[in-house]
Amino acid sequence: QVQLVESGGGLVQAGGSLRLSCAASGRTFSSSAMGWFRQAPGKEREFVAGISRSGSSTYYADSVKGRFTISRDNAKNTVYLQIDSLKPEDTAVYYCAAAIRLGVPKKLDEYHYWGQGTQVTVSS
Secondary structure, three states: OOEEEEEOOEEEEOOOOEEEEEEEEOOOHHHOEEEEEEEOOOOOOEEEEEEOOOOOOEEEOOOOOOOEEEEEEOOOOEEEEEEOOOOHHHOEEEEEEEEOOOOOOOOHHHOOEEOOOEEEEEEO
16 A cells, blocks of 8 residues: 655746655555656646656656656655746646556556645746
8 A cells, every 4th residue: 555645836937846746655665656647627637757666767748858857765755756947738736646567657547546636836
């Protein structure tokens, strides 16, 4: 079992930066690939970034490549999402998720555990 709690969201102007954190409890964090997803109002939840269990592999959605950076600290049971050059279209609730599997899962149904989400709002 993994419990996930996101933090770090907020209101920021376009061009600004945020760092989201996701703290995990439970004994399986280091065995879990981790991902960040987002859901904007009226839209489906979408994959943003993922990282393998060791942190050696990462994967990003095309829409965020070059602006978002995912990382993890297995000693702290925490995964991060650094978001730079924020755009109004990045406004969404951001969710972290854990998948007990190898590689970097990219689909919602590949993830087993989800956090409650943190709101990111970007003003123009």
